[in-house]
Amino acid sequence: MCGIVGYTGSKNAKDIVIEGLYTLEYRGYDSAGIALGGNKISVTKTSGRVSELESKMKESDSTIGIGHTRWATHGGPTTRNAHPHLSFNNKIAIVHNGIIENCDLLKKEVMSHGIVFNSDTDSEIIAHLVAMEDQSDMVQAIENVAAKIEGAANFLVIREGDNNIYCHKKNAALNIGIGEDGNYVASDMLALAKHTKKGIVLSDDETAVLTPTEVKVYKDGKEIKKDIIDINCKEPKVCPCYMQAEIEEIPDALLNTYDSFYKSIKQECIAKAVSAERIAIVACGTAYHAGLYGKEVIETIANIPVDVFIGSEYDRARFINDKTFAIFISQSGETADTLAAVNRSKSLGATTLAITNVANSSITFISDYSLILEAGPEIAVAATKSYNSQLLMLYLFANSLAGKVVTRDVIENVATQANMLLSHSIFTESIAKDNLFFIGKGIDELSAMEGALKFKEITYKMAEAYASGELKHGTIALMDPNCTVIALATNEDYKQKITVSVSEIKARKAKTIGISAIGEIGCDISLFLPKLEDVLLYPLLSIIPMQLLALSTSNYLGINPDKPRNLAKSVTVV
C-alpha cells in the first residue's frame, strides 16, 4: 500500500529518498514519485517501478525531499496520478497515504476558487488547500487542512524555499527518525532503520515539523513532548526471492516466537482472558485464518468460547463489552480494518491484545497488551512464516489460558520437522493448468483455506477451499479430469471420512494429492507428515507444502511471487 518517505538534512536528499522508496517497495505499489525542495520544487514521477523513477531523475544537490509509492484508489495507476502533487502555484508539494472520504465536497470548494486539478486523485486537494492557507504559521496551516479532511490523512508537505518537512498523521503509521546528518520520516520503520536508531512514533492528529537539525511535534497548535524510541527492527537481507527465503526461515521463526511468548506474556493478561465472558479474535486475510485456528485451540485446550471476525466485518459484531477479551492478529500491525476493530473494541470496554510481527507498529500503541512474533521482517507480499508463527503464538496462549506450559523441546521438534518438509514438493505441471481444490475436515479445513489463499495470491488462478464432507452438497459437480484436489488429513479420528471424500472425488476422475499425518487416504500421490505429540500442532506443518506449492506454481507460470499484482503488504485503507 502507499509508502511515504522524507528527508531533510545535510546529505543528498535524492539518494536517501530513492533508497527509502526501494525499501518500501515490498508494501505493494503501482506508481512512484519524488519532489526535491530548494528555491524551486522539482517533481519526477513514473507509473512504473522505483528503478524507472531513479533512471528518470536528474542529478540534484537538494538536501530536502519527499517520495511516495502509490497503490491506486482514486484514479488509475498513471504518471499523472502518481504523487507528489503540486499546488496550483507550484510552491507546495505533498505526498499522501490514505483516502479522503469527503473528497467530492473539498474538490468543489477548491475548484470554486478557479483552481484546476492536474490529477484524478483525492490527494491533490491537500496541496491546494495548504497553498490556500496563510503561510506565516505552517503548523496552523497543516492543522486547518487536516481538520477539513474526513478519513485517513497521513501526509507530508514541503514548500518552495523552505528546508522543513511538515508531517501530519491520521490513521496509518507515520514514524520519524532522528539522525546525525538530518531527520527522516517514513510510513515504515524499515525505511528509517538504515539511518538511525532513534525514532518518534506519531499518534493520530499530530503534526511534526522536521528541520534539518531538529524535530518538533504539535497537537492542537501546542508543542508536545514525545518519547524517543529505539528503532530496533532488523533490516531485511537482500535476496532474490523473499518468499522462498521466508518459507525457509519458518523453523527459526517458530523458535523465536516460542521464546518471545514466554519472555513477554503477562500473567495479568492471561487472567483477564480467563475471566472474560467470551474471547473475540479479529484479523484479515492470512491472519484471519490464523484466528480461525485460534478459536480451535482456545476452545479445545482452554474451554473458553471464541468468536472470530474478519476485520472489515467487525462493525457488526455484537455483544462486545467490558467482559470481552479481544485478540487482534496482524503481521504488519498496520492493517486499517484491524486497527479500526481495536478502536471499536476499546470504545466498548473490551480488553485488547495485539499479536503482531512488528514491534512499535500502530497496533501495539493502541492495544492494552502485545505479543510480538519475532519472526523477522516479512518482505514478500504473501504472508508465510508470520502465519506459522501466529499459529504457534495462539497455541502457546491457549495453553497458558489452561494453566499449561509447552516445553521448548516440543516446539524444537516441530521446527526440525518443518525443516525436513522444506525439501519436499507436491508440485506437478498439471496443477498449473487445473482447477484446484483444497479440502480437509476439522482443523484441516482451516489450513486448506490458507493453502487456497496462498495459491490464488501468487498464481492468479482459481483455487477453492472446502470442508471435505461438504463437497458432495454441490461443489462435486465441478469434479472432472481438469481438477486437482489437495486433501489434508492430520486427525486419525477423521480418517474414514476423508478417505470416503477422496474416493468420491476419484470416481469423478479428478486428480488427488494427499498431505497426510495419518497414513494412506487413497490419493494418487501423497506427502506424509511426521508424527507430532499434539494433533493441534499439525497446521504449523501442513501449510508448508501448500506454501511451497504456491511458490513453485508461481515460478512455473513466470510470476514474481514477491510482488503479486494488485496486492499490498500493508493494507492501510479501509
Ligand code: F6R
Ligand atoms: C496474505 C496476506 C494478506 C494479509 C492481510 C492482513 O498472504 O498477506 O491476506 O494477511 O492483508 O495483513 P496483516 O497481517 O498485516 O494485518
